[in-house]
Amino acid sequence: MILILLGLILWSGSHFWKRAAPDSRAAMGDKGKLVVAIASVLAIVLMVIGYRGATGEVYWGKSPAMTGINNLLVLFAFYLFAASGRGTRVTKAIRNPQLTAVAVWAVAHLLVNGDTPSFLLFGGLLVWALAEIVVLNRAAGPRTAYHAPPIKSEIIAVVATVVVFAVVSGIHAALGYNPFG
Numbered sequence: 001m002i003l004i005l006l007g008l009i010l011w012s013g014s015h016f017w018k019r020a021a022p023d024s025r026a027a028m029g030d031k032g033k034l035v036v037a038i039a040s041v042l043a044i045v046l047m048v049i050g051y052r053g054a055t056g057e058v059y060w061g062k063s064p065a066m067t068g069i070n071n072l073l074v075l076f077a078f079y080l081f082a083a084s085g086r087g088t089r090v091t092k093a094i095r096n097p098q099l100t101a102v103a104v105w106a107v108a109h110l111l112v113n114g115d116t117p118s119f120l121l122f123g124g125l126l127v128w129a130l131a132e133i134v135v136l137n138r139a140a141g142p143r144t145a146y147h148a149p150p151i152k153s154e155i156i157a158v159v160a161t162v163v164v165f166a167v168v169s170g171i172h173a174a175l176g177y178n179p180f181g
Helices: 003-018 022-028 031-053 065-084 098-112 116-140 151-174
Strands: 058-060
Touching: 003 022, 003 031, 003 065, 022 031, 031 116, 058 116, 065 098, 098 116
Parallel strands: none
Antiparallel strands: none
């Protein structure tokens, strides 16, 4: 589980870098984006390898009801992520839709993975996403005016959501984690 923890630290550190040390981050300019991208990829690799090799206590497992709820929450999380890129109507109600998507995704995975490696991985990402939301909201101040997007943006976000959900479900199934129970 040490790899999961190292991945979480690297992920959180690279994403908080801009807020924790803004002068250091700004001094790097566009190279800073590359550093964050490389650190993020490395963090994901560490978390995936760590999670696949981790063992621990199991407190609950999948049930048909929780699997269904998990899938609906993951679908909603993918929609939030897609909606943020299209500026859909949900962005009027949710200030940080991508981070909210990560939080929803993490909760969904905790519902069906009741073991200690999952607590560390998904719980750690949930804590990171919520902390990032707080930090960003404090830094941003009051919200600006909202302009309703065209319906085309909503349709694109929904189509992207369904496509990504199908692809991710296929990847999970290929790795031996059937997302449909």
